[in-house]
Amino acid sequence: MRNHDAGHTPVTVIGLGLMGQALAGAFLRAGHPTTVWNRTAAKAEDLVAQGATLAGSVGDAVAASPLVVVCVSNYEAMHELLDPLGGVLDGRVLVNLTSGTSRVARETAQRAAPLGGTYLDGAIMAIPQAIGTADAVILYSGPQAAFDSYESTLRSLGAGTYLGADHGLSSLYDVALLGVMWSVLNGFLQGAALAGTAGVDATTFAPIANTVIRTVTDWVPGYARQIDEGAYPADDSTIDTHLGAMAHLVHESEFLGVNADLPRHIKALTDQAVTDGHGGSGYAAMIEQFRRPSEARG
Incomplete structure (x- = not known):
């Protein structure tokens, strides 16, 4: 796969919740032409003011860029948006940063195959305010050629770690690391309650x-x-x-x-x-x- 990162690669971000807005904002700050789409168009107003282009439809949003980043409420919501688009994903790399499980991530990779393009699954280990800084860690899994092709563009979001070809790895790491986080925090809360x-x-x-x-x-x-x-x-x-x-x-x-x-x-x-x-x-x-x-x- 050709390396697209010689210049400022155009990027599309689908889903403009707090995290989606942070992702799009980071791409804009890094100089990438950024197209955005959300069911509620009003959520794009601040991004448009910063230079983003609001697509009229999800299909137009996908067609606008060779790299498409999705961050919506769940995997099924992603399928509802993208499955009807047919071959519009041909030649594009789709990066799904929606939270889920390893089983669902692997199933999504299989469901995405007929849509064309190349699918990367991902997991964000950061809060929205950290996106675009060195404190944001984002995990990716799927075909390495696709990751390598857009690695520097994705680095606009934070430190990117490629885990392997198994699409389920990023979600697996995600839930495993959340378990570590909650265990530490719950231990602290138990201790604080006792000391209190x-x-x-x-x-x-x-x-x-x-x-x-x-x-x-x-x-x-x-x-x-x-x-x-x-x-x-x-x-x-x-x-x-x-x-x-x-x-x-x-x-x-x-x-x-x-x-x-x-x-x-x-x-x-x-x-x-x-x-x-x-x-x-x-x-x-x-x-x-x-x-x-x-x-x-x-």
């Missing part, structure tokens, strides 16, 4: 919590190696030791009237790891619990 029972403000608790979060971050590469090797040496602490501390967290939460559902669930998973013979293993052995379908437990 002693009159400690969350702003006072936060710097110490961040120190622990940074420490745990440093453990991740070593845990990853253990997981890949399938060996879990207790270099720092055993699961048995962790289990004792988890019991303290459950009891403290219950005693102070703080919701104990999350620590109880974590302790239940850890109890099962001990039952499975991992009491003397390092904490990375907990991966075996997360790999097991929920209905298979116990």
Whole structure:
């Protein structure tokens, strides 16, 4: 596939919610002729004032550019817009930055094939305000030639990471990383709730919590190696030791009237790891619990 990034590649953005507007704005700031379309045309007013072209129809929007970026409410909404267009996508690269799951992303790649063009799936790991900055990370999966052809144009949105030819990878990473995010945030909220029972403000608790979060971050590469090797040496602490501390967290939460559902669930998973013979293993052995379908437990 020819590299289109020698100049300012024309781009179309379909879907102008908060994220879609941020995407189109980033392309405009980078100097790309940008065509936009949204069911509610009024959402394009600010972008048009910045130099964007408002297409009269979704078909006109697709036809306007060799690179078409879609960011709508869900995958089915994308299909409702694009499936009726027939071969208008021929010769174009379609980048879908709509949130979903890996299964739906792979199904969408199959459904998109008859429409012509080349399909890339993507996932945005950023809030709208970060789009166009170094803080925005966007994941892409699908044919590498298509990604390579428009890599510098897509870099207008933020740091782009190509994951591989499997269209489902970007969505898979997305939900996996959201799980990491929620686990960290929920742990902080649990801790802040506990500290708050002693009159400690969350702003006072936060710097110490961040120190622990940074420490745990440093453990991740070593845990990853253990997981890949399938060996879990207790270099720092055993699961048995962790289990004792988890019991303290459950009891403290219950005693102070703080919701104990999350620590109880974590302790239940850890109890099962001990039952499975991992009491003397390092904490990375907990991966075996997360790999097991929920209905298979116990």
